[in-house]
Amino acid sequence: MAGFSLGEWVLLTSQKGKKWLVKIEDAPYSCHLGTIHLTDVVGRSEGDVLETGTGAKLFLFRVSLEDYILNMKRQTQIIYPKDLAAMVFYADLHPGQTVLESGVGSGALSLCLLRAIGERGRLISVEKRPEFAALAMENVSRYFGGRPPSFELVIGDIQDFGLHCLVDRVFLDLPEPWHAVGPVSRLIREGGLLVSLSPNVGQVQWMWRELKACGFANVSTFEVLKRDWKVDELRARPFDRMVAHTGFIMVARKVQRQRPAAAAPEKAADPT
Ligand SMILES: C[S@@+](CC[C@H](N)C(=O)[O-])C[C@H]1O[C@@H](n2cnc3c(N)ncnc32)[C@H](O)[C@@H]1O
Structure with missing residues (x-):
């Protein structure tokens, strides 16, 4: 290089x-x-x-992307690297996929998604506050040395958002993500994965109910605790402090909606 x-x-x-x-x-x-x-x-x-x-x-x-994200300008809470890594991995994200994201905030998750889907992928990110959208675009463009052609940033409310195609993955980082589940369930293909991050456990229960009601299955919920250690010739022990709780990650898979059972054929009229 x-x-x-x-x-x-x-x-x-x-x-x-x-x-x-x-x-x-x-x-x-x-x-x-x-x-x-x-x-x-x-x-x-x-x-x-x-x-x-x-x-x-x-x-x-x-x-590194971690250093860039932790040093970039931000006006919102961002998703921390330990959660970003887990979200990208458990979403089984690959190059070339089409991804829908909301909200965008300062663009930390957008950066990771863009890098994972590569130049052949497509990221559609929906953010309702224009000033956050502008900052996210600035952060993304500075990292990639210009706006990546795979990045479409839409200013709007995810609850009113529509698309002419189905996406492979949905990522939500919203204060009330359950309001977005119904609308995005119509935009994700069957078999696609939805990943959401929420700091409070109450949000997780609302999400679980809504995911079940909107045709998602295999819902898993977890958090990631990363404990750093101080290691040198004299010591090998955890640091006294850690970033303990950040958020709960939920991963769910879109399944075929149960079709209503076919009506039983009417009995043929007795010819006699
Ligand atoms: C915590 S921030 C997202 C941070 C981002 N994931 C990051 O890592 O930088 C949440 C964002 O969701 C946006 N938001 C909240 N409700 C929304 C909605 N209904 N539609 C679109 N964006 C929304 C907020 O304006 C805010 O920018």
Whole structure:
């Protein structure tokens, strides 16, 4: 892969794993470990190391999606990486699929969905607040270096949204997702998966009832707890603090609606 160039973003990390996301410009950059000149990054490759004026080492990396999401501008709560990873995996998302998403918020989930479906896929994202839609588009475009052709961002209410095709997957991150289940159940193909994230358990029960009423089966509900550990020569133990509860993830599969039983054939009239 080509070396870093001027105008690109670089992730500087210390030996202890502290991170700084910095745009490469003709300027010095200082942190508590000392100062480097950013033009010294130009031409170097990922994994290379620069020494600050005080002799501390800074490693150079390209930004990961996790780092980008945690550093990007946001005006809404975003879905955390541990939940994003689980949602994409349990949705069994593949390149080329057509996906419907609502709401969009700051675009954290949109970024993960776009990367998973690739250039041949299609993501239709519905957000009712224009200012959040604009921010999400800005975050997505900055990450991909322009608006990806696979991304359609619609300003509107998911409850009134219609489409001329069926989608493979639906992702919901809404305060009252159960109001969206009926409308989206008409837009997802049979066998397709719906994935929803809700912080409160009351929301989960409303969702379960609505999913059952709208032709979804195999509903599973879980949460993801990620506990980081502090490991060095002297210690190997969990950190004192963790991001404990974020949300409950629900995954459900769209099934064929039960057709009404065919009426029994009328008895032939007795000819006698
Ligand atoms: C928590 S944020 C979504 C965050 C997003 N998943 C992310 O990771 O950045 C919820 C979003 O749903 C939007 N929203 C709420 N009700 C909606 C509706 N009925 N139709 C469309 N968007 C809606 C809100 O405006 C808000 O932007």
